[in-house]
Amino acid sequence: MKLKKILAVSLIGLCSLATTSCNQGGGDGELSGDGDITYDANGEVVYDNVKLKMWSVTTGDDAGTQDQIVNTFNEMYKGLINVEVEHYSRYDLETLLQNTIQFDTQNAPDVLFNHGSRTSEYNSRGRLNEVDFFFEKSKAAFDKADFAPSLLESVTIGNKAYGVPIDCHSAMMCVRKDILEKNNLKIPQNYQELVEVCDQAATLAKNNNLWIRGENSDGFGAIEWHKASTATNYTAFPISFGDMWVHEFVSYTAAIQNGGKIVANDEKPAWNSEETAKGLGVLRDWIFPSSTSTNKNAMSKDYGSSYDVGDAPFNKGECIFKLQGPWAWQKEVQTFDALLAKDGGSNNITTMNLGRMFALDQSKDYASKIKGEGHAITLLKHVKSYTKCCAATVFMDYMANYSGIEWAKRGHIPALKSVTLSDEYKSDSAYEKYVKNWGSPEDYVVVPPTKYYSYVDSYFKGAVQKAISSAHKDKNIKDILDKEYKDCLDYIELYSE
Secondary structure: EEEEEEEEEEHHHHHHOEEEEEEOOOOOOOOOOOOOOOOOOOEEEOOOOEEEEEEOOOHHHHHHHHHHHHHHHOOOOOOOOEEEEOOOOOHHHHHHHHHHHHHOOOOOEEEEEEEEEHHHHHHHOEEOOOOOOHHHHHHOOOHEEEEEHHHHHHHHEEOEEEEEEEEEEEEEEEEEHHHHOOOOOOOOOOOOHHHHHHHHHHHHOOOOOEEOOOOOOOOOOOOOEEEEOOOOOOOOOOOOOHHHHHHHHHHHHHOOOOOOOOEEEOOOOOOOOOHHHHHHHHHHHHHOOOOOOOHHHHOOOOOOOOOOOHHHHHOOEEEEEEEEOHHHHHHHHHHHHHHHHHHHHHHHHEEEEOOOOOOOOOOHHHHHHHEEEEEEEEOOOOOOOHHHHHHHHHHHHHHHHHHHHHHOOOOEEOOEEHOOHHHHOOOOOHHOOOOHHHHHHHHHHOOOHHHHHHHHHHHHHHHHHHHHOHOOOOOHHHHHHHHHHHHHHHHHHHHHH
């Protein structure tokens, strides 16, 4: 991992050196001067028990891991900088943030740990401070060339950074390796191979020749092999628009891997294209195969837009693949260590990223790209103290460089290329076991900066829901996209411009 002289600030801040004070700064308009910053004799910012409040979009086990990482920072900077974290779900954070900034600013956070794709939208609402200015003051490291380009782009507006990328993540695939091996099927590496495996499994099941095992109520033990039922068609990879994995990640990934783009140069939607229609066609064929589709058998039942597929089919062996958040992988391991404890436990499953799994043409560079979300730390504009803003950049630098493998184990790949290439990162046993299967930060593509993010995102999801629903399966997908595109532009014109 890239080692930096991050402790230098601590040592300097603790020294009783001659200081110089500057006038209070902050406020609206162009940033200038030194504000309330005090420098020591070496020209370093002095921090004296600076308190930072951060609201974080992480919850559950993610929150616990993040708290441990932040606690290490607080110990390192004891007496200098202290960060207090409050955790909120992605569904609660936006409303809470809006209400607090508007009506209760004194209780608003100083920094946000949220999705970088919202940076431009936040800035258009006057919520954010640029961070480049304060990195120059604090002398904390911010090597922009080290960040995955897509992640850095998401927090950059007019060549100025309004946040620091910390990680990237997406949905991932869980694979029943034991079922594949028992039926002489291989782990697929791309869309064509995935379709082949799913078609072969469906054919074997129709002929009463597909071996499965797992959690069930049919009198079989979890490790006892038995034939899949012929009463219903075997669908190897269930998906549903009701799953967050589909509407947040898979639909975008299918579009991107087939040449589609999400945002145009004017920050308005760009997904009304034949390329995006081709990608969504892959998902429609997934559920409703036609005479022209790559797959000859349905890979998923039509679960409907409000249905969450859940864990049961995968645990029972009623499917071979499922979508999941990588932060849940450790739970998957625990489940199968218990379920198949008498025969290999979690060695019977593996995890994969979504690269190449929806691309019709594997020769294209974009075939391997994965739509991701990137967490970033942003600095809110109501923070008037330049010293506090500088302290925030020290914390941002730490989080980008030192979250490392512990945060990656939770499914969050570091945004810094140097971290993912470091010996410390790669030497951890978790890297070899599963983290490496999720790829590098450069594999991920996040939604480019747009102040219309909420509209671009919500209308695209509306198009996806229609494209893969039984109610619209006979309608041309490009026509669906065009209609949602027009409605999106109309809404932007009415309410945003």
